[in-house]
Amino acid sequence: MIRIFNTADLDFEEQFKILLNRGKLDIRNVTQKVQGLLDEVSENGLKAILEHIRKFDGWNPQTIQDIQISPKISQQAYENLDKATKQALHTAYDRIYAFHLKQKSKTWLDFEENGTILGQKITPMDRAGLYIPGGKAAYPSSLLMNAIPAIVAGVKEIVISTPTPHNQPNELLLAAAHLCKIQEIYKVGGASGIAMMAYGIEGIKKVDVITGPGNIFVATAKKLVFGEVSIDMIAGPSEIGIIADAFSNPSYIAHDLLSQAEHDEMASSILLTTSHKIAQETIHYLYAILPKLGREKIAKASIENRGVIIVAKDLKECIALSNTFAFEHLEILTQNPLEILPQIKHAGAIFLGENTPEPIGDYLAGPNHTLPTGGGARFFSPLGVEHFMKKSSIISFSKQAMMELGKECAILAHIEGLDAHKEAVLARIKE
Secondary structure (H helix, E strand, C coil), X not given: CCEEEECCCCCHHHHHHHHHCHHHHHHHHHHHHHHHHHHHHHHHCHHHHHHHHHHHCCCCCCCHHHHEECHHHHHHHHHCCCHHHHHHHHHHHHHHHHHHHCCCCCCEEEECCCXXXXXXXXXXXXXXXXXXXXXXXXXXXXXXHHHHHHHHHCCCEEEEECCCHHHCCCHHHHHXXXXXXXXXEECCCHHHHHHHHHHCECCECCCCEEECCCCHHHHHHHHHHECCEEECCCCCCCEEEEEEXXXXXXXXXXXXXXXXXXXXXXXXXXXXXXXXXXHHHHHHHHHHHHHHCCCHHHXXXXXXXXXXXXXXXXXXXXXXXXXXXXXXXXXXXXCCHHHHHHHCCCCCEEEECCCCCHHHHHHCCCCCCCCCCCCHHHCCCCCCHHHHEEEEEEEECCHHHHHXXXXXXXXXXXXXXXXXXXXXXXXXXXX
């Protein structure tokens, strides 16, 4: 049975701390194993990649060609789609593209009266690596969400790494890759795929940035290679938080909690409600819906081991708990969700009202579904165009500007004991 707590319980604070530390504990438990996999790829390259595929994905590649998927195969997968599926993919592509186009920054320059030019140059990354999950399920939607911001940013080389258990690529994923005109796809998953993109191996160049969601092994690998490459965020197992009052629909709540639970046994589904009645009715619906799910076993394990319902004294307490959790997905299913929105400080994506279930954001609302988890929404943002671009500062001083500001610059350099800095400035003034 899903756990249910009340904020008035004597042991609530202790239980709450356990819930908050779920992400840290997950990563700590697998760090040593993941570091070992990364080291093997760093030291042994392709040989290690092939060995890892044999060990974890259940098939026996022999060469680099065996782990590549050609654009022709992706094109064929796209052409094999039925009309309705093809239209759904195009609708998703167009909406996601339109949303992310609004995020794109431009190079700018500012000209001061004394001849100084200051500005910022915006440049796309040369090469981006996208990790697309494909173990317990394959996610063409994740491919669109990761590839489209890179396309909008102007990245020229986009690489996909995705697990293919038993050497069976997902046809929908390949079709989405063709829609995005991806030329490089590799059948490598988990920490091995992250290592391959971060370090490069024989025949595959390293990337500049790695994005994409994944399980705890993928999230840990991204954390460990950060600095070798840029990453978007630490995006681990999926999670949802729902704020509900006495007016909320418990059937909708149950459906939405399960929409995350079916991702992974380690997914977290958490309800914060002011109503004990809503809590009990939600439990009723959860266990009525579960047997109807194709992924019932996964969803049930997630709900019972990682799910929780918290009954709070009022909405103010629900909001405070939500901000402390910093959920990946936050649904506000109260009578007046817009009144609560200004009080939400930390959340990856916020879904307002009973007609906005989290899955609509997963597929085609437009905003990105690659979001920070495990409390990361306190300091990470959703994946966006900016993750595939970098900024360079532009500085140009005229002679007049140097005469006006040089002496004060020299004073600051002198205060810090950096004589060469000081003299480099004074040399211009003396001239």
